Amino acid sequence: MVESGSAPLVRVENVSKHFPVRLGATLKAVDGVSFEIRSGECLGLVGESGCGKSTLGRLIARLIPVTSGRIVFDGIDLTRLGGRRLRRLRRDFQMIFQDPFASLDPRMTVGDIIAEPLANYGLSRGRARDRRVQELLEVVGLSPSFVNRYPHEFSGGQRQRIGIARALALQPRLVICDEPVSALDVSIQSQIINLLEDLRHRFHLTYLFIAHDLAVVRHISDRVLVMYLGKIVEVADSGEIYAAPRHPYTRALLSAVPLPDPRKERRRSLVELAGEIPSPISPPPGCRFHTRCPLAEVPGICSEQEPPLEEKEPAHLAACHFSDRVSAMGALEPPGDGPPAAPVAGEPPPRRGTLLTDPSPGRPAPGA
Amino acid sequence: MSPPLLEVRDLRIRFFTEDGEVRAVEGVSFDLQEGEILGIVGESGCGKSMTALSIMGLVPEPGRVTGGEIRFKGRDLLSMAPDEVRDIRGKDIAMIFQDPLSSLNPVLKTGFQVAEPMLAHQRADKRRALARAVELLRQVRVPAAEQRARDYPFQLSGGMRQRAMIAMGLANAPSMLIADEPTTALDVTVQAQILDLLRTLNRETRTAIVLITHNLAVVAGLCSRVIVMYAGQIVEEGSVFDLFERPQHPYTWLLLRSVPRLDRTRPERLRSIEGLPPDLIAPPPGCRFHPRCPFRIEPCFTEPPPLQEVGPGQRAACWVTMRRAHEEMGAATLLDVRPGAGSGVHGPIREPHRG
Numbered sequence: 001m002v003e004s005g006s007a008p009l010v011r012v013e014n015v016s017k018h019f020p021v022r023l024g025a026t027l028k029a030v031d032g033v034s035f036e037i038r039s040g041e042c043l044g045l046v047g048e049s050g051c052g053k054s055t056l057g058r059l060i061a062r063l064i065p066v067t068s069g070r071i072v073f074d075g076i077d078l079t080r081l082g083g084r085r086l087r088r089l090r091r092d093f094q095m096i097f098q099d100p101f102a103s104l105d106p107r108m109t110v111g112d113i114i115a116e117p118l119a120n121y122g123l124s125r126g127r128a129r130d131r132r133v134q135e136l137l138e139v140v141g142l143s144p145s146f147v148n149r150y151p152h153e154f155s156g157g158q159r160q161r162i163g164i165a166r167a168l169a170l171q172p173r174l175v176i177c178d179e180p181v182s183a184l185d186v187s188i189q190s191q192i193i194n195l196l197e198d199l200r201h202r203f204h205l206t207y208l209f210i211a212h213d214l215a216v217v218r219h220i221s222d223r224v225l226v227m228y229l230g231k232i233v234e235v236a237d238s239g240e241i242y243a244a245p246r247h248p249y250t251r252a253l254l255s256a257v258p259l260p261d262p263r264k265e266r267r268r269s270l271v272e273l274a275g276e277i278p279s280p281i282s283p284p285p286g287c288r289f290h291t292r293c294p295l296a297e298v299p300g301i302c303s304e305q306e307p308p309l310e311e312k313e314p315a316h317l318a319a320c321h322f323s324d325r326v327s328a329m330g331a332l333e334p335p336g337d338g339p340p341a342a343p344v345a346g347e348p349p350p351r352r353g354t355l356l357t358d359p360s361p362g363r364p365a366p367g368a
Numbered sequence: 369m370s371p372p373l374l375e376v377r378d379l380r381i382r383f384f385t386e387d388g389e390v391r392a393v394e395g396v397s398f399d400l401q402e403g404e405i406l407g408i409v410g411e412s413g414c415g416k417s418m419t420a421l422s423i424m425g426l427v428p429e430p431g432r433v434t435g436g437e438i439r440f441k442g443r444d445l446l447s448m449a450p451d452e453v454r455d456i457r458g459k460d461i462a463m464i465f466q467d468p469l470s471s472l473n474p475v476l477k478t479g480f481q482v483a484e485p486m487l488a489h490q491r492a493d494k495r496r497a498l499a500r501a502v503e504l505l506r507q508v509r510v511p512a513a514e515q516r517a518r519d520y521p522f523q524l525s526g527g528m529r530q531r532a533m534i535a536m537g538l539a540n541a542p543s544m545l546i547a548d549e550p551t552t553a554l555d556v557t558v559q560a561q562i563l564d565l566l567r568t569l570n571r572e573t574r575t576a577i578v579l580i581t582h583n584l585a586v587v588a589g590l591c592s593r594v595i596v597m598y599a600g601q602i603v604e605e606g607s608v609f610d611l612f613e614r615p616q617h618p619y620t621w622l623l624l625r626s627v628p629r630l631d632r633t634r635p636e637r638l639r640s641i642e643g644l645p646p647d648l649i650a651p652p653p654g655c656r657f658h659p660r661c662p663f664r665i666e667p668c669f670t671e672p673p674p675l676q677e678v679g680p681g682q683r684a685a686c687w688v689t690m691r692r693a694h695e696e697m698g699a700a701t702l703l704d705v706r707p708g709a710g711s712g713v714h715g716p717i718r719e720p721h722r723g
Binding site for chain 1: 412511525527528555556557559560561563564582583584585586588589608609612613622623624626627628629630631634635637639640641642644645
């Protein structure tokens with residue numbers, strides 16, 4: 001775990017991204033968000049489709065320019081950087097994409113795909129580069145003999161491994177993972193999640209992990225950030241945000257996640273949200289969530305005043321006028337219930353993967 | 369007990385490709401009772417969708433049903449004349465799909481599309497059918513139903529489109545609804561509403577539902593009975609409680625332990641299932657799961673295990689079963705999930721046998 005005092009690797013300061021849609025109108029995909037990514041942490045970013053999470057990831061990867069605000073990477077303002085200086089810095093942040101089928105050039109061999117970043121930066125050549133490519137394949141759990149094969153010869157999970165090898169080629173410090181496992185089958189998902197965790201510890205990486213699956217995000221992240229309609233509504237340690245959410249939207253999201261347990265499912269109480277997500281072209285005034293919020297006082301403060309994202313408890317931020325009422329929305333299933341089938345309850349924590357070379361400090365207990 | 373609504377017996381589906389015959393579904397048998405909600409779960413390529421499509425007569429080229437029977441209310445759909453079958457499909461059996469946008473016609477108004485199955489089966493004239501369509505949209509909780517009936521699909525949100533699809537499926541009051549990944553394309557809050565709707569409709573109309581999904585959690589809340597498929601075959605079947613609490617097939621057991629869960633203390637590490645599903649042109653001999661199974665023993669390599677009773681109302685196709693894996697192989701304390709790791713017969717490092 002990263003101490004809360006550790007220096008941020010990335011500072012996002014009041015960043016907005018507006019897309020022009022038709023005469024005069026703009027779509028506010030990301031609207032004035034501020035947060036930091038701490039060095040060495042895995043920061044989860046969740047929200048439903050259209051909330052702006054992927055746009056935010058692309059802004060930080062500097063794939064698209066900001067409309068306003070600053071993104072400071074290791075002390076350098078990325079938004080003002082261009083040309084050669086940006087190019088030099090880009091080595092330090094790489095991206096892994098959702099669709100392993102669309103993000104690899106079908107006409108390039110696996111070896112060429114992984115070697116391309118090395119070639120772009122003139123790093124290692126000839127025999128040394130070949131060795132590096134084979135090493136990267138081994139690092140992601142693929143056979144080095146695959147170098148001359150093409151992407152179509154691989155399954156989704158294997159392609160995602162190729163994408164990960166490519167992202168690691170330049171030894172980045174930050175890896176932005178945009179829905180890296182959501183296109184994969186269940187049994188393959190866990191392989192890739194375990195691999196990403198191993199790599200993070202082995203190479204001391206920092207992750208921004210963007211996903212819509214709340215269970216996956218809780219599993220892999222140290223801290224979690226929740227977005228709704230272009231805004232951050234809540235940020236906290238991952239154990240904390242799941243155990244005691246302070247924003248009604250987070251609470252509603254958590255209540256909607258189905259659990260693979262027939263008994264818990266049958267006594268689940270769903271927090272119903274009114275209506276549908278409003279258009280980000282004309283977001284509601286005041287709190288953007290007020291049109292759907294079960295706690296909102298409308299007309300009143302919620303429809304008139306935008307709640308600031310502020311500390312409700314140490315290291316737990318929420319943007320809600322009535323965050324103290326969220327706990328009264330009903331308790332969530334307490335985590336930690338042993339399964340009814342007794343033999344499994346006493347399972348010891350599985351051994352770490354063989355990829356791990358140095359014994360890294362374990363993750364914190366949930367809620368710690 | 370009354371005879372089952374649907375009886376599938378020894379269903380076989382093959383795809384005739386340039387690379388060879390893909391054995392997509394091989395020897396699948398199951399029943400569906402009236403008013404029941406049955407879940408069929410498995411990963412992509414396991415044959416769950418093909419099984420569903422074969423009931424509707426929609427197996428795409430170059431695929432073909434090559435054997436078996438699909439008896440609906442006692443009559444075999446596979447041996448019926450095409451127009452006899454047409455009388456049943458869309459009327460007594462309806463199907464909804466994963467992506468409502470690509471399954472709705474973009475140039476026809478939503479209300480008309482919901483009314484169309486009634487018109488196709490001459491159950492109402494146009495005016496009455498359209499009025500009934502609005503009623504159906506209301507029944508599936510579409511707000512401002514009259515207005516929405518006049519909208520085109522692109523004007524509706526994803527959740528509303530899926531509701532319209534469900535309304536269309538219910539138009540002729542079918543006795544059976546097949547839902548193929550109905551919530552996979554939806555956000556989690558919308559998914560919860562659609563699942564709730566399916567549950568309510570089942571209770572109100574007694575329509576039996578076959579829910580096909582890759583998501584175990586979706587099955588847990590909605591279904592009373594569950595079938596797990598792997599590589600074209602049923603590997604386990606049982607009540608939702610037995611299957612989730614006492615899974616007997618190692619694939620089911622591992623699948624349940626490989627997903628991160630919000631209701632459990634966060635584990636250090638997820639269990640994974642090593643390797644990949646097999647190529648169905650040349651599936652492995654013996655049990656199709658043996659190349660990935662940590663508990664495999666000698667017979668698993670050569671003899672396909674039959675689907676047999678492992679408890680009251682529960683069947684599994686496994687020579688070992690989890691009961692034995694727990695008792696004799698220490699499954700609960702097994703750290704290494706690599707193929708063969710728990711069996712003691714084969715060393716944990718040994719490569720899986722090649723066909």
